[in-house]
Amino acid sequence: MGxxxxxxxxxxxxSIEFPGVKALKEVNFVTESGISHALIGANGAGKSTLMKVLSGAYNHYTGEIFMDGKQVNIRSPKDAKDLGIQIVYQEVDTALIPYLTVGENIMLDETVNDMGGKQFVSWKEIHRKSKEVLERLHVPVSTRKLASELTLAEKQMVLIARAISKECKYLILDEPTAPLSHAETEELFRIVRDLKQANVGVIFISHRLPELFEICDDITIMRDGEFVVKEKIANLVQNQVVEYMLGKKMDQQFPKHNITIGEKCFEVKNFGDGTNVHDINMYVRKGEVVGIGGLVGAGKTELCKAIFGLSKGTTGDLILNGKKLKHKTPHAAVKSGIALVPEERRKEGILVSESVSVNLTAVSLSKFTSLRTFLNFKKEREIAKQMITSLGVKTPSDQAKVKNLSGGNQQKIAIGKWLVGDSEVYIFDEPTKGVDVGAKRDIFELISGLAAKGKCVIYASCELSELLGITDRMYVLYDGEVAKELETSKTNEEEILFYSTGGK
Structure with missing residues (x-):
């Protein structure tokens, strides 16, 4: 290499502030090219905010940024890109233009810049260049495919391709492995190692500690908007990292409650959505947490959405308390007593531009209206404040905008709105995606609390440790079908993985 x-x-x-929230307080961060650097902290620690400052998304911060000892002015994404700093955000859907092709999305910045001086765009050249970048990354996606047709994992790879399609000195990856399967994660790590070889500095924000220990050289830990420690990752063990993150020793992650499981309450019979899931048979008893396991692309999300009335052309039956459900829309599903906390929380689970109070009461407005017309704001805020306390949501007030809260707090709100509504069946799709260890434990407590009240809980996740920690039984999906039903206390990660990968 020379x-x-x-x-x-x-x-x-x-330092940076948002209305009612001091997100960063005098934070210092140092990294260099040719290494991968983990940036970690509990939800609300300020990791993503710090990287948004570095990538030019926020311009109202105070403090200084230096490159190679020389002060630089980063106040816009263009400033950052001109210095070779690129970011791939956690919410991949919002970063791609769905009606453009893969090639057009990859070469987007270049196309926009070129249009300044030219009237014509060479589409052939766009597809040739984008194909080269994808081949460099070993990503087998056609450049002619529409972004709207891609899987989450493919969207992630396309965004990385866009980032490295031009001079890239530093690549920031915000929760990059959250939507990826084990095999796709390995592929991403190969890409990261190649980028390091090419002297690119990679900054890795993630809550998945084993991954950070596998791929990162240095680690910086933050807590409550402040810098805690920077260290060579080889000098630490996972428990130390967790203690730095939380400022205290970690309690047992999965709460243990002695819950009496009741009779069969919710049944799914010969159920399918016509495309992604077929002939699903499963049941949930009162007070039982039933897992849906499987790799990315196995059909977990599609099954959850179909049960919730989000898919057209479903076949088979859904039976709740002995009664066949006829719902064809989410609105009808909610009336039937079914709640869904979706995987893509910012897109589908919360109203990002509304207040905490509005979000927590959105599903149950009839409780706060008199004569079906007037909203009782006082009552709405009272209930919202009670919910904030019981959920442990960190927010300056019930009127704070949800978009200004951390991912873990947004997830608690996505769950909390259903607790106000009091449903019978709760479906959780990857509820801990992008959520730190402290907030995870809070979410597991909420789920155990629902089971203790005799609710039916369906928990879909590709995190095997979570399925083993929180569920009573599970169904493993492979290629849109149930490959195996397993009793949690009598199985292990190896067996779940065996059926997840098509084992018979």
Missing amino acids: DIRRSNIEMKNI
Whole structure:
């Protein structure tokens, strides 16, 4: 490789505030090219905010940024990109233009810049260049495919391709493995190692500690908007990282409650959505947490959405308390007593531009209206405040905008709105995606609390440790069908993985 000159970035005394929230307080961060650097902390610690400052998404911060000892001014995404700093956000859907092709999305910045001086765009050239980038990454996706047709994992790879399609010195990945399967994660790690070889600095925000220990060289830990420690990752063990993140020793992650499981309450019979899931047979008893396991693409999300009335052309039967449900829409599903906490919380689970109070009461407005016309705001806020306390939501007030809260707090709100509504069947689709260890435990407590009240809980996840920790039974999906029903206390990760990968 010869002698490669390492460059470095230093962020000094970075502070930033949002209405009612001091998100960063005098934070220092240093990294260099050619290494991968883990940036970690509990939800609300300020990791993503710090990286949004570095990538130019926020311009109202105070503090200084240096590259190779020289002060730089980053106040817009263009400033950052001109310095070779690229970011791939956690919410991949919002970063791609769905009606453009893969090739057009990858070359988007270049196309927009070129249009300044030219009247014509060479589509052939766009597809040739984007194909080259995808081949460099070993991503087998056609450049002619529409972004709207991609899986979450493919969208992630397309965004990485866009980031490295031009001069990239530092690549920031925000929860990059959240939507990826084990095999796709391995592929991403290969890409990260290749980028390091090419002297790119990779900053990795993730809550999945084993991954960070596998792929990262350095680690910076934050807590409550402040810098805690920077260390070589080889000098730490996972428990130390968790203690730095939380500021205290970690309690047992999965709460243990002695819950009496009742009779069969919710049944899914010969059920399918006509495309992704077929002939599903499963049941849930009162007070039981039933897992839906399987790899990315197995049909977990599609099954959850179909049960909730989000799919057209469903076949088979859904039976609740002995009665066949006829719902064909989410509205009818809610009236039938079914609740869904979706995987894509910002897109489908919350109203990001509304207040905490509005979000928590959105599903049960009839409880706060008199004569079906006037909303009782006082009562709505009282219930919202009770919910904020019982859920442990960190927010300056019930009137704070949900978009200004951390991912874990947004997830608690996505769950909390259904608790106000009091449903019979609760479906959780990847509820801990992008959520730290502290908030995860809170979510597991909520789920155990629902089971203790005799509710039916369906828990869909590709996190095997969570399925083993929180469920009573599980159904493993493979290729849209139930490959195996397992009793949680009598199985292990190896067996779940065996059936997840098509084992017979």
